[in-house]
Amino acid sequence: MATATATVTLSITLSAMLLAMASLSSEVVKPVLAEQLPVFEAGDISTKRISVDTSPKPLFIISPTVEGNYPVFLFFPGTCSSNSAYSRLFNHIASHGYIVVAPQLYTCPDIIPTTSENDELNHAAETANWLLSGLDAALPDNVKGNLQQLAVSGHSRGGKAAFALALGYSNVPLQVPISILVGVDPVAGWSKGCRCNPKILTYVPNSFNLSIPVTVIGSGLGDQKFFNIIHPCAPSGVNHKEFYSESKPPIGYFVATEYGH
Structure with a gap:
């Protein structure tokens, strides 16, 4: 578990580098660059957990408590996962100087999501827009979010x-600019022939209409069945491989080969 968490943390810390490099690089980002940063160690910035119910959807925030203007990391949980389930990872990120915001976009009674992915996407856009007017008021004194680095x-x-x-599929117009995109074992449906709306995969290399840096994290075992019976969590044809294939440079790509979804 610790190693899996550290692997995901690698992608997040790489985000900081890509934010600084966004206007400088057009090459594929090399993993060796991450060796220059202590990505597997907690940062030295103290943090605070914050719950917000006045936003469009309930928020779980972990923020630095040290005075400053910090980049904002907006994170959407996986299927039927609580936004606080990633708290250990979020705290690690925040300790390196980020404000982490995780909305609970839908509930999941009986292990069945109550919201379509189209509606989920609209809620995500509403939450992102809320950051403009609502985020700073929810943060500790003298701490502000830098939405120019979102x-x-x-x-x-x-x-x-x-x-x-990031691709603009939401029916709610996005009012904040996205500086970087990080997909942690992203999944677009049950299979290539059974994708969820909106269907964003085109199966054409480098076809995503994105001009921002992208990082894709994949799992080596996510496309395998459980006990050769239960459907894979990250099936081939709709998993990290295709998201990476359709992204454009600058892009970082990591696969935790011996870990599942």
Whole structure:
């Protein structure tokens, strides 16, 4: 578990580098660059957990408490996952100087999502827009969010939502610019022939209409069945491989080969 968490943390810390490099690089980002940063160690910035119910959807926020203007990391959880389930990872990110915001975009009684992915995407856009007027008031004194450095990310279904938001599929116009996109084992449906709306995959390399840096994290075992019976969590044809294939440089791509979804 610790190694899997650290692997995901690698992608997040890489985001900081890509934010700074966005206007400088047009090459594929090399993993060796991450060796220059202590990505597997907690940062030295103290943090605070914050719950917000006045936003369009309930928010779980982990913020630095040290005075400053920090980049914002908006993260969409995976299928039927609580926004606080990633708290250990979020705290690690925040300790390196980020404000992490995770909305609970839908509920999931009986292990069945109550919201379509189209509606989920609209809620994601509403939450992102709320950051403009509502975020700073929810943060500790003298802490502000820098929305000119907004990273959008998500895991699994949430990873697909992050891509769809960046690609402009929401019916709610996005009012904040996205600086970087990070997909953590993104999944676009059950199979190539059974994708969820909005269908963002085109199966054409480099076809995503994005001009921002992208990082894709994949799992090596996510496309395998459980006990050779249960459907894979990240099936071939709709998983990280295709998201990477359709993204354009600058892009970072990592696969945790011995870990599942």
